[in-house]
Amino acid sequence: MKVNSTIDHSNNKSEKLADFKVGVDNVIFSVDTEYNRVLVLLRKRDVEPFNNHWSLPGTLVRQGESLTDAAYRTLAEKIQVDNLYLEQLYSFGNPGRDPRENPNSFGVRYLSVSYFALVRYKEAKIIAKSDKNISWYKVNEIPSLAFDHDEILNYGWNRLKNKLQYSPIAFDVLPPEFTLNEVYQLYCTILGEHFSDYSNFRSRLLKLGFLLDTKVKVSRGAGRPASLYKFDSKAFAPLKDKPLLFI
Amino acid sequence: MKVNSTIDHSNNKSEKLADFKVGVDNVIFSVDTEYNRVLVLLRKRDVEPFNNHWSLPGTLVRQGESLTDAAYRTLAEKIQVDNLYLEQLYSFGNPGRDPRENPNSFGVRYLSVSYFALVRYKEAKIIAKSDKNISWYKVNEIPSLAFDHDEILNYGWNRLKNKLQYSPIAFDVLPPEFTLNEVYQLYCTILGEHFSDYSNFRSRLLKLGFLLDTKVKVSRGAGRPASLYKFDSKAFAPLKDKPLLFI
DNA sequence: ACAAAAGTGTTGGTGTTACACCCATGG
DNA sequence: CCATGGGTGTAACACCAACACTTTTGT
Numbered sequence: 001m002k003v004n005s006t007i008d009h010s011n012n013k014s015e016k017l018a019d020f021k022v023g024v025d026n027v028i029f030s031v032d033t034e035y036n037r038v039l040v041l042l043r044k045r046d047v048e049p050f051n052n053h054w055s056l057p058g059t060l061v062r063q064g065e066s067l068t069d070a071a072y073r074t075l076a077e078k079i080q081v082d083n084l085y086l087e088q089l090y091s092f093g094n095p096g097r098d099p100r101e102n103p104n105s106f107g108v109r110y111l112s113v114s115y116f117a118l119v120r121y122k123e124a125k126i127i128a129k130s131d132k133n134i135s136w137y138k139v140n141e142i143p144s145l146a147f148d149h150d151e152i153l154n155y156g157w158n159r160l161k162n163k164l165q166y167s168p169i170a171f172d173v174l175p176p177e178f179t180l181n182e183v184y185q186l187y188c189t190i191l192g193e194h195f196s197d198y199s200n201f202r203s204r205l206l207k208l209g210f211l212l213d214t215k216v217k218v219s220r221g222a223g224r225p226a227s228l229y230k231f232d233s234k235a236f237a238p239l240k241d242k243p244l245l246f247i
Numbered sequence: 248m249k250v251n252s253t254i255d256h257s258n259n260k261s262e263k264l265a266d267f268k269v270g271v272d273n274v275i276f277s278v279d280t281e282y283n284r285v286l287v288l289l290r291k292r293d294v295e296p297f298n299n300h301w302s303l304p305g306t307l308v309r310q311g312e313s314l315t316d317a318a319y320r321t322l323a324e325k326i327q328v329d330n331l332y333l334e335q336l337y338s339f340g341n342p343g344r345d346p347r348e349n350p351n352s353f354g355v356r357y358l359s360v361s362y363f364a365l366v367r368y369k370e371a372k373i374i375a376k377s378d379k380n381i382s383w384y385k386v387n388e389i390p391s392l393a394f395d396h397d398e399i400l401n402y403g404w405n406r407l408k409n410k411l412q413y414s415p416i417a418f419d420v421l422p423p424e425f426t427l428n429e430v431y432q433l434y435c436t437i438l439g440e441h442f443s444d445y446s447n448f449r450s451r452l453l454k455l456g457f458l459l460d461t462k463v464k465v466s467r468g469a470g471r472p473a474s475l476y477k478f479d480s481k482a483f484a485p486l487k488d489k490p491l492l493f494i
Numbered sequence: 495a496c497a498a499a500a501g502t503g504t505t506g507g508t509g510t511t512a513c514a515c516c517c518a519t520g521g
Numbered sequence: 522c523c524a525t526g527g528g529t530g531t532a533a534c535a536c537c538a539a540c541a542c543t544t545t546t547g548t
């Protein structure tokens with residue numbers, strides 16, 4: 001049997017190739033540090049199928065547009081952010097995942113390349129504020145979603161928890177200057193209360209050497225004023241590709 | 248501006264959508280425990296573009312075929328294996344990654360969903376043995392590959408090294424019964440000589456509790472006979488979703 | 495043929511480091 | 522009241538050493 005190639009036009013005529021529509025779907029997380037909760041941006045569909053169901057924000061990829069650009073565009077259409085972390089999650093393209101795949105024209109397929117994003121909650125403004133069809137949902141109170149978006153969201157949620165432990169994505173969504181307790185609260189909110197002792201978390205984080213003490217003190221209500229720290233990307237650069245553990 | 252949906256046919260007519268050909272490309276690893284080297288299965292192309300260049304084995308996805316099935320099919324066309332580990336790697340779909348994207352018909356795009364596989368070297372027989380166009384390459388002696396396959400392979404190589412540390416994929420490609428030293432050699436081959444002390448590696452692995460001592464002893468040449476162990480999938484089951492560290 | 499040597503698997507010990515838990519201090 | 526810093530016991534690990542069992546070598 002002649003071998004097919006990813007890039008061969010010389011496909012075996014006896015087996016028809018699938019025809020794909022490719023879109024991106026974004027799992028957009030933010031952390032509301034004030035109320036200590038993780039939020040996901042959802043959009044209510046206004047067309048069939050799954051009309052009036054909530055879904056992940058997504059779009060179809062345009063001519064000349066990279067997958068990542070499509071993900072950024074979808075995000076930018078919904079919320080306004082200056083700082084974010086974004087990476088590809090997983091691709092879902094099995095037959096039957098979209099009810100519009102007409103069984104009579106069997107070749108049509110909807111492939112979704114999912115992306116995972118983490119944005120600053122306070123800075124992220126929903127662009128159409130009056131739009132009731134765009135909203136943040138608490139990650140533990142997600143309604144049933146359209147298509148296989150439940151599965152995609154679950155995939156993203158696991159990625160968020162894992163990524164936080166060995167990659168500095170937290171500093172992409174914290175304000176430019178922050179207290180160590182704010183970092184700790186962020187980790188607690190995502191990973192759960194008892195992931196680590198605060199005292200050890202502090203010393204481990206500081207020992208990594210990429211947090212600069214600005215010596216500026218801030219008082220959040222009562223208690224001793226906390227130092228404001230900055231993420232030092234120069235100091236972090238040499239650690240970029242090393243296997244780090246942040247917790 | 249009207250929002251596009253991943254699954255909307257109601258696309259904004261002012262922006263034309265990209266038309267995609269979707270294929271899978273496999274990064275297939277095996278470990279030659281005899282010579283302590285990691286191997287990758289490559290195929291030499293016999294059509295343009297990149298004719299006579301080595302590439303990852305891949306195929307275009309057929310009608311009604313899942314992405315994973317396409318990956319399995321590609322693998323089964325090249326080698327015969329009974330045991331393997333396979334998972335999705337990453338999707339590459341940026342414009343320009345395939346020279347056949349005609350600049351005049353700008354919409355055509357080649358998207359590759361890459362898969363990562365680990366197979367037993369001794370058991371993996373290349374189906375067309377006489378075929379000089381299919382061959383195992385040492386991972387540190389890879390020629391320049393067609394398209395962006397260098398990047399895909401590098402991605403897979405990193406995944407292999409990471410996956411080995413927190414997931415039991417090694418036992419998918421070791422023989423059914425093995426000595427602890429064989430496990431150690433496998434880890435050494437992939438992760439490098441000095442990833443861990445053998446003594447500690449042993450005790451950590453045994454303490455995890457999913458390796459059964461068959462009490463059968465084997466002699467590999469000189470030296471004290473080693474015990475044969477078996478992977479106990481029942482004992483591993485409760486650990487499946489926990490964050491394990493194998494090294 | 496027998497004993498010594500060498501090679502490999504197995505087990506245990508020790509110092510260092512990281513961590514969980516707790517407490518003292520400073521603003 | 523809360524941020525900060527330090528102190529202590531436990532567990533894990535790197536490194537090292539001893540031991541068990543076999544094959545190989547020497548006479």
